[in-house]
Amino acid sequence: MHTYAGPVFLLFGFGTRQRHLGPGAVRTCPRCSNTTQWARVRQFRQFSLFFVPVARWRRQTLEVCGVCGTAVEV
Numbered sequence: 001m002h003t004y005a006g007p008v009f010l011l012f013g014f015g016t017r018q019r020h021l022g023p024g025a026v027r028t029c030p031r032c033s034n035t036t037q038w039a040r041v042r043q044f045r046q047f048s049l050f051f052v053p054v055a056r057w058r059r060q061t062l063e064v065c066g067v068c069g070t071a072v073e074v
Contacts, residue, residue: 013048024063024074032068039064041071 024038044059062071 011050013046013051015046016043017046018043021061027063027065027072029065029068029070031070032065034065034067036066038072039066040074043071 019042021040021042024040026035026037028035041062041064042059043062044056046053047055061074063074064071
C-alpha cells in the first residue's frame with residue numbers, strides 16, 4: 001500500500017460581486033443632489049472553488065448614482 005504525502009493545492013475565493021442589469025430610474029441623489037439616470041445593479045456575496053461559483057447569498061437589487069456612486073436598494 002502506497003500513501004501520497006505530497007503538497008495539496010486548493011484555490012478558493014470569497015467576495016462581493018456586482019452584475020450590471022441596465023439603466024434604472026431618473027432620480028435626484030440624496031448625497032450629491034444631481035438628477036441623473038441611475039444604473040440598476042444586482043449585488044451578491046459569492047464563494048468560488050477553482051474559479052467555479054459554489055454558493056451565492058445576500059442578493060440585493062440596487063440603483064447606483066452615476067455621479068457619486070451612492071446606492072439605494074429597490
